Amino acid sequence: MKEQLDELINTVVKNDYCIGCGICASIEGSPLAMKLDENGKYKPLMNIKDCMDEINIDFLSICPFSSHSINESELGKKLFDDYEGISFNEYTGYYLKNYAGYVKEGDFRKKGSSGGVGNWIASKLLQENLVDGIIHVKPANQKDEVLFKYQISCDNDELSKGAKSKYYPVEMSQVLKFVKENEGRYALIGIPCFIKGVRLLAEQDEIIRERIKFCIGLVCGHLKSDMFAKSIGWQLGIEPKYLKGIDFRKKLENRLASDYGVEVIGEKDGKEVILNSPTRHLYTTNWGHGLFKYNACEFCDDVLAETADITVGDAWLPEYTKDSMGTNVIIVRNPVIQQIIENNKNKLWIDEISVEKVYQSQAGGFRHRREGLAYRLYLKDQNNEWRPPKRVKSNNNLPSKRKRIYEERTKLSQESFKAFKAAEQVNNFQVFIDYMDPMIKKYNKLSAPSIVRRVLSKIKREILRRIGR
Numbered sequence: 001m002k003e004q005l006d007e008l009i010n011t012v013v014k015n016d017y018c019i020g021c022g023i024c025a026s027i028e029g030s031p032l033a034m035k036l037d038e039n040g041k042y043k044p045l046m047n048i049k050d051c052m053d054e055i056n057i058d059f060l061s062i063c064p065f066s067s068h069s070i071n072e073s074e075l076g077k078k079l080f081d082d083y084e085g086i087s088f089n090e091y092t093g094y095y096l097k098n099y100a101g102y103v104k105e106g107d108f109r110k111k112g113s114s115g116g117v118g119n120w121i122a123s124k125l126l127q128e129n130l131v132d133g134i135i136h137v138k139p140a141n142q143k144d145e146v147l148f149k150y151q152i153s154c155d156n157d158e159l160s161k162g163a164k165s166k167y168y169p170v171e172m173s174q175v176l177k178f179v180k181e182n183e184g185r186y187a188l189i190g191i192p193c194f195i196k197g198v199r200l201l202a203e204q205d206e207i208i209r210e211r212i213k214f215c216i217g218l219v220c221g222h223l224k225s226d227m228f229a230k231s232i233g234w235q236l237g238i239e240p241k242y243l244k245g246i247d248f249r250k251k252l253e254n255r256l257a258s259d260y261g262v263e264v265i266g267e268k269d270g271k272e273v274i275l276n277s278p279t280r281h282l283y284t285t286n287w288g289h290g291l292f293k294y295n296a297c298e299f300c301d302d303v304l305a306e307t308a309d310i311t312v313g314d315a316w317l318p319e320y321t322k323d324s325m326g327t328n329v330i331i332v333r334n335p336v337i338q339q340i341i342e343n344n345k346n347k348l349w350i351d352e353i354s355v356e357k358v359y360q361s362q363a364g365g366f367r368h369r370r371e372g373l374a375y376r377l378y379l380k381d382q383n384n385e386w387r388p389p390k391r392v393k394s395n396n397n398l399p400s401k402r403k404r405i406y407e408e409r410t411k412l413s414q415e416s417f418k419a420f421k422a423a424e425q426v427n428n429f430q431v432f433i434d435y436m437d438p439m440i441k442k443y444n445k446l447s448a449p450s451i452v453r454r455v456l457s458k459i460k461r462e463i464l465r466r467i468g469r
C-alpha cells in the first residue's frame with residue numbers, strides 16, 4: 001500500500017492533477033486528510049499520525065485521475081451496457097433518453113439553478129422510498145472555514161436548502177466515512193469526476209456499492225477554487241475574510257437564462273449586507289476565461305458525468321435560454337430513473353431531444369475538453385511530463401489560432417491564482433485586475449469571432465427569429 005500511496009502523491013497530487021474529491025482520504029485508516037491549499041483548492045495531505053497497515057484498498061485504482069483507474073467508458077459499460085434500449089455516443093456516454101425540460105410542480109424550478117430537475121429527481125427517489133438520504137452540497141455552518149460542504153438530506157425541506165450549483169471547492173471524505181458507518185440507501189449528487197471516483201471506490205468497496213444506490217451527475221465545465229467566490233464578494237465590496245454566503249445562480253427576470261446574477265452575504269463597513277449583481281458586470285465570471293480553475297479540469301474528458309444514472313445541466317440552446325427561469329438538459333441512463341420520469345410526465349415540461357442537441361447545448365465545453373485536451377496532452381508529452389491517461393488522444397494537428405487560444409486559456413487560469421494572492425497581500429482587488437488585464441485583453445482579441453463569422457451568425461439568428469425558432 002505504501003508504494004501505491006507514494007505513486008499517487010508523486011504523480012497526481014504533486015503534478016497538480018488532483019481534483020480534491022477526498023475519496024483517497026475517505027478510506028478507513030487512510031493517512032491522508034483533505035485540507036484547502038494556499039490556492040483555495042482541496043488537496044490530500046499526509047496525516048502521519050494514522051497507520052495504514054490494515055488497508056486493503058488499492059489507492060491508485062480509486063483515484064479518478066491516476067494512471068491505474070479505469071476510464072468513464074469502461075465504467076459506463078459495466079454499469080449500463082446490459083439495459084434494454086441503451087445506446088452509446090462518444091460525447092454523452094451511455095443513454096436511454098435525452099431531454100430538455102423543467103419541473104412544473106412545487107418550487108423546484110424557482111429554487112434551482114436551472115429547471116430544478118436535479119433536486120426534483122432526488123426528492124422523487126426519497127418519496128418513492130428508493131433511498132433514505134441524498135448526499136449533496138449545502139451551506140456549511142458559520143464555524144466552518146468553508147461556505148459549502150457535502151451533507152446528507154433526508155426530506156424535501158432539507159433537500160431544498162441545498163438547491164443550486166456551488167462553483168466552489170468541496171470534498172467527500174467525511175460524508176463517505178459517514179456512509180460507511182451508517183447503514184442506509186443513499187443517492188449522491190456530484191460533478192463527473194466525483195461520481196467517477198465513487199464508482200471506482202464502489203468497484204472495490206462492497207459497502208459503498210451496496211449503500212450508494214444512485215448517482216445524479218451535474219454537467220461540468222470546470223470546478224473553481226474558493227477564490228472565485230471570494231473574488232465575486234470582493235468586487236461587490238465584501239473583503240474575502242468577511243464573505244459569509246453566496247448564491248452563484250440568481251435568476252434575472254426578463255433576461256436570457258444564461259444572463260444570470262450572483263448574490264453575496266457578508267460584512268461591509270462593520271454591517272451585515274446582502275449585495276447582488278448580474279454576472280456580466282463582474283470581472284471574474286466569464287467561464288471562457290477559466291479563472292481559478294482546478295488544473296485537473298484541464299485534463300478531464302467527461303463533460304456529461306457519463307457514469308451517473310442521470311445527468312442534469314443547463315440546456316444552453318437558443319430555443320430554451322430565452323426563458324429566464326431555466327431549462328435543464330437531461331441524460332437518462334438508468335431504467336428506474338426513466339420510469340420515474342415516465343410516471344411523472346404531468347409534473348414536468350419535457351421535450352425529448354437528440355444526442356446532437358445535447359452536444360450543441362455544451363458545444364464550447366466539448367471543444368475545450370476534447371480538441372483542447374488533445375493539444376494539452378500533446379504539450380505534456382512533448383515535455384516528457386507525467387499526465388493522466390485519457391480517452392482523448394494527444395494531438396498537435398490544430399489550426400495555430402486554436403492552439404494559441406488553448407495556451408492562453410491555461411495561462412489565464414494559472415496566473416489568476418498568483419494575481420489573487422498578490423491582491424490579497426495588499427488588500428486591494430485592483431491589483432488583481434491590473435495583473436490580469438493585459439492577458440485577458442490578449443485572450444479576448446484572439447478568441448473574438450472574425451467579422452465574416454459575426455455577420456454569418458447574425459444572419460442565422462435573424463432567420464431563426466423570423467421562422468419563430
Ligand SMILES: Cc1cc2nc3c(=O)[nH]c(=O)nc-3n(C[C@H](O)[C@H](O)[C@H](O)COP(=O)(O)OP(=O)(O)OC[C@H]3O[C@@H](n4cnc5c(N)ncnc54)[C@H](O)[C@@H]3O)c2cc1C
Pocket residue numbers: 108111112113114115116117118119120136137138162163164165166167168170189190191218219220221222223224312313314315316328362365
Ligand atoms: C462546478 C460545476 C460546473 C458546472 N458546469 C456546467 C456546465 O458547464 N454546463 C452546464 O450545462 N451545467 C453545468 N453545471 C450544472 C448546472 O450549474 C446545474 O447544477 C444543473 O443544471 C442542475 O440544475 P438544477 O436546477 O436541475 O439543479 P438544482 O435543483 O438546483 O439541484 C442541484 C443539486 O446539485 C447539488 N450541487 C450543487 N453544486 C454541487 C457540487 N459542486 N457538487 C455536488 N453537488 C452539488 C445541490 O446540492 C443540489 O442538490 C455545473 C455545476 C457545477 C457544480
